[in-house]
Structure formats: structure tokens, C-alpha cells
Amino acid sequence: MLALSINDEPIESSDAQSVYQSAIDELISRYGESDSSWQLDLDQFKPPLGIFLVARVDTDPAGCVGVRPIADPELHLGEIKRLWVRPDLRRSGVAAALMSDIEERARNAGYRQLYLETGDAQPEARSLYPKLDWTSVDEYPPGAFSHPNAYRFTKVL
16 A cells, blocks of 8 residues: 655645656657646646645655636636656556546635646546546636647536
8 A cells, every 4th residue: 555645735836846847757758848848837726726736655746637717817727738647656646636636625715627638648637537537628728728639628616
């Protein structure tokens, strides 16, 4: 059994930056695009509307996930970004635990609905989200950017 803990982390912390950058490195290796195409405005992960979680197994960083506001703020919509788990811990429940935790924290922060997107080079993600009760959608809400070839999902909180 894993000694798993999940905590809010300031996006500037060394552990948060370590797992965030690992997520970007994996995106680059899977999609072959430059680092700048995957970088986000990290201020979007700061409170009160942003959330960034770091999972640890024992005391070692094991994964991450964030949520940021999207579209019209009056709609209370968020987007899940940078779900990532260390390769040696995949298929151990860490991703599902991170998703459950971020959904709960997003609900508590006032979000009503969350969105996320993934791509062809992430078949594990495309199979994970429906198992976690995320519904496939064709489009993001008006005013929110989505990659043209992305697989999009949503969940009402």
C-alpha cells in the first residue's frame, strides 16, 4: 500500500516546479513540440481561483495536477491542467486520487464545472477520464481556448 499524501503547494515551490516541469518534459517527448508551447501562466494556479496539488509517496514528489479558471468568471468554470504521475507509480491509483482531490477542492473553491483536454499521444489519459466519470464533449465553453485536435472532457461538480 502506498503512503500517499496530496497537498496544495505554491506553484513556485521547488517540489511543485519539479513535478510541473516533469509533466512538460513528458509532453515534449510525446508530442515533439518546444518547451514554450507547453508553458502556462503559472499565476493562474495561484489562489483564490487557482489550485496546484502535489502528490507524494512517502515524502517524495510523485505527481501533480492543477486547476485554473476559464471563460467568463461568472460561469465558475475551471480547467484541469498538467495531471502527471511518475512513471514508476502509474497504474497505482495516484492519478485517480489526484483527480478526486482536485475536483473536491475545485468544488470548495466555487467552481461549478471543470473541463480538460488531452491528445492522441496520451492514450492512458483518454482511457482514464471516462473511468472517473468525465464526459466527452465536442467544444470548450465560449471564450476558452482549446487545441483544435484535442479530446475534450467535462465534469459537473
